[in-house]
Amino acid sequence: MGLLGVVAILAAPSIGRVVNRYSPRRNIQISWCLALLAYLIFWFCGRNLYSLMLRIIVLDLSTQFSQVTNQAIIQSLSRKANSRNNSIFMFSYFFGGSLGTLTGINAWSMYHWTGVTAAAVVLLLLALLNYYWQGVPATLGE
Template sequence: MISGMLTGILFARTFSGVIATVLGWHAVYGLAALINLILVIFIHRWVPDDPRTPVQSKRYSTIISSLPKLLKKYRYLRSSSLNAFCMFGITNLFWSTLAFFLVKYFNYNSAVAGNMGLLGIVSIFAAPFIGQMVNRYSPRVNITISWWLGVGACVIFSIFTHSIYLLMAGIVILDLSTQFSQVTNQAIIQSLSRKSNSRNNSIFMFSYFLGGSLGTLVGINAWSAFGWSGVMISAVIFLAVALMNFFLGVPRKLK
């Protein structure tokens, strides 16, 4: 499932870069809206109904109202959600400003920025290995690896701004950091409670994409105000929050 999600993100980066170059950036959002409309039709026609009886199932409003209670109840749900918030925030911080960076330092267009997304295929192939790491080592070990990979990527992006090959290496490292964080955190929350797995995952994914959205917002504004140095300072802040969260709430083992 995670590999499928990352593959979608991977090709979305590439196709959006090409479309923006050929038709302009407005066309990217128009096409995205059309694809979403088609997807709604497919979901309506082919996704099966909930097999549970009405007695077993709960009202949607009841399910939503229970989410804050679960967040309060499970300490490790809070820590995993915050870690994902920070690490995916760094990812989007970078990707939202990559096109600007490539124009300034290399005079490349958005199509090249999109093609850079193909480097993410390394993290997709690494997914089985990361899964084995999660099974073999403690969550703290894997979250530590994720954090240090994020640090390494930011160091490369900060210092080697004139080497396209080191930039590509940094992209691969950053995607691996995100993958380690995603797989490890989902393993943590799936171990908390069988009865609330789906709701726990909803909280986690909400935090995950909220962090990505904030990373995009911060990245664009940091670039406008301070350039690439502002983007990197913002990344350091995300990393610092993730580090504090590590000491406060990452479990030593799964239940």
């Protein structure tokens, strides 16, 4: 299953070109939709091994899309503070990942895959609310 992550690694150059071509807002929307699609695949396809493999690929692509887009946004903020901005971003990224893992573990212990999927959808909805509340720059360097 871990080898399925290679798909997102191989897609990184293409994702980078898309990030350079479209607005950060559009790229974050694409990332969010891919993540939602991954969990909908699981929700409707159940425990089928092939749906799990497809979900891993789609979720990795979503993560890669958001990571490249967010890195581009961070790097465009200030040339003088790139290192500091990136440190704050990476800390927040891993801290959020840790909270997501904790949430997933607790959801699994209580409700198994249904709980994990429901928790993921709730977190995606919170991300969507934050997207509209905080906003995303229309162009890099804003």
